[in-house]
Amino acid sequence: MELLYFGDKGWGDELFFATLMTIAVSITAMIIGFIFAALFTPLKLSNNKFLNSIGNAYTTVIRGVPELLVIYLFFFGGSGAIMFVASIFGYNDYIEINAFLTGSFSIGIISGAYSTEVFRGALQSIDKGQFEAAKVLGFNKYIYFFKIILPQMLRLAIPNLSNVWQITLKDTSLISVTGLVEIMRQSYIAAGSTRDPLFFYSFAAVLYLMLTFLSMQLLNRLETKYSKGY
Amino acid sequence: MISSFPKLLNATLITLKLLSVSLILGLFIGLGFAILRMNNNKLINKFAYGYSYIFRGTPLLVQIFIIYFGLGQIEYLRTTFLWVVLKEPYWCAIIAFSLNTGAYTSEILRSAFQTIKLGYLEAGKSLGIPSKIIFTKIQIPIAIKQSLPAYGNEIILMLKGTSLASTVTLMDLTGVAKYIISTTFKPVEVFIVAGGIYLFMTFIIHNVIKYLEKKYGFQT
Numbered sequence: 001m002e003l004l005y006f007g008d009k010g011w012g013d014e015l016f017f018a019t020l021m022t023i024a025v026s027i028t029a030m031i032i033g034f035i036f037a038a039l040f041t042p043l044k045l046s047n048n049k050f051l052n053s054i055g056n057a058y059t060t061v062i063r064g065v066p067e068l069l070v071i072y073l074f075f076f077g078g079s080g081a082i083m084f085v086a087s088i089f090g091y092n093d094y095i096e097i098n099a100f101l102t103g104s105f106s107i108g109i110i111s112g113a114y115s116t117e118v119f120r121g122a123l124q125s126i127d128k129g130q131f132e133a134a135k136v137l138g139f140n141k142y143i144y145f146f147k148i149i150l151p152q153m154l155r156l157a158i159p160n161l162s163n164v165w166q167i168t169l170k171d172t173s174l175i176s177v178t179g180l181v182e183i184m185r186q187s188y189i190a191a192g193s194t195r196d197p198l199f200f201y202s203f204a205a206v207l208y209l210m211l212t213f214l215s216m217q218l219l220n221r222l223e224t225k226y227s228k229g230y
Numbered sequence: 231m232i233s234s235f236p237k238l239l240n241a242t243l244i245t246l247k248l249l250s251v252s253l254i255l256g257l258f259i260g261l262g263f264a265i266l267r268m269n270n271n272k273l274i275n276k277f278a279y280g281y282s283y284i285f286r287g288t289p290l291l292v293q294i295f296i297i298y299f300g301l302g303q304i305e306y307l308r309t310t311f312l313w314v315v316l317k318e319p320y321w322c323a324i325i326a327f328s329l330n331t332g333a334y335t336s337e338i339l340r341s342a343f344q345t346i347k348l349g350y351l352e353a354g355k356s357l358g359i360p361s362k363i364i365f366t367k368i369q370i371p372i373a374i375k376q377s378l379p380a381y382g383n384e385i386i387l388m389l390k391g392t393s394l395a396s397t398v399t400l401m402d403l404t405g406v407a408k409y410i411i412s413t414t415f416k417p418v419e420v421f422i423v424a425g426g427i428y429l430f431m432t433f434i435i436h437n438v439i440k441y442l443e444k445k446y447g448f449q450t
Binding site: 072198 | 392425
């Protein structure tokens with residue numbers, strides 16, 4: 001157990017901060033995912049064939065390709081792409097992007113594809129009469145979306161979004177390949193320097209189980225809160 | 231881009247091998263745990279629930295690392311014949327994948343078994359069919375049909391999961407793709423080829439499942 005002491009002797013504090021990092025990456029990725037979902041859900045529901053196929057391409061490609069491959073694309077390709085853009089503006093030095101940003105961005109794109117599907121499903125299962133009634137009553141766009149459609153959509157989406165959260169949380173373990181010090185990377189470092197991989201990886205599993213368990217408790221509360229009204 | 235294609239195709243074979251072996255093993259594990267889950271004994275029930283909870287609540291990467299890096303640490307295991315299996319990254323990956331997909335499969339099968347209408351079982355019983363035959367000839371076929379769509383998703387998730395084999399030095403499709411990216415620094419091109427191969431496999435799995443659903447699907 002002394003391996004887990006806080007301070008210089010143990011790995012307790014390192015693992016604690018690594019856990020915080022995992023939580024931070026997951027939340028950032030989830031938010032980036034929501035932004036992508038907000039962009040692509042309208043495309044997937046659009047009647048325009050071209051826009052529709054863009055939306056479909058996004059969700060099909062991202063959900064059909066391994067997460068690790070997407071991470072490698074952004075890890076190896078990200079700084080190259082940014083340097084290319086910078087070189088157009090006459091900046092030719094090497095630019096390295098922050099591992100946190102690359103990680104959250106690549107996981108965010110993946111989580112965004114799942115969120116898009118969830119939002120699409122939720123929007124499609126709202127009764128058509130609701131849209132029509134809101135339009136007939138002449139509500140302005142703000143009230144139409146934020147007061148009528150969104151609350152009904154969230155109620156339907158939250159149970160599935162908690163699944164997306166679980167997937168996202170587990171996917172963050174893959175960012176460890178880029179060197180970002182989250183739970184998995186920290187366990188790798190600790191296992192390497194103490195030669196006790198069994199203990200540290202098992203402890204990492206326990207940390208992940210704790211995170212999934214606690215977040216499920218929170219999300220279940222949210223679910224009951226939002227499913228009121230019917 | 232074109233020169234890397236044969237290498238990636240070769241690696242695809244390893245990916246497919248990993249996928250098929252772990253799916254077959256996972257199906258047996260899943261069926262076993264689904265049956266345990268429906269047991270009336272609370273202890274057995276809890277054990278099966280715990281198994282699926284742990285494997286579904288932790289990342290696959292942690293599971294592979296525990297099996298590949300962790301188990302080798304136990305001195306006792308090194309003396310048994312298990313060590314022949316556990317020192318090979320290939321078998322470690324397969325064990326991790328099968329246990330992981332087994333946990334998800336057990337949940338899929340359990341919910342399929344539970345949605346079987348009681349009427350079918352009662353009809354079987356009142357016809358005097360032994361309960362073993364009710365299970366193998368009525369419950370299992372219905373459960374398989376019920377669980378096809380969810381199981382199709384699980385196969386695709388597992389296909390993506392096999393990419394993690396590259397973290398334990400196996401040169402599967404993702405592993406080779408990463409190697410080519412890091413030697414040629416052409417991430418976008420390699421991503422397009424490797425991603426295209428994965429998408430093609432997902433496409434085929436998706437359509438096979440759809441075909442099976444149509445063929446074996448029934449109206450209740």
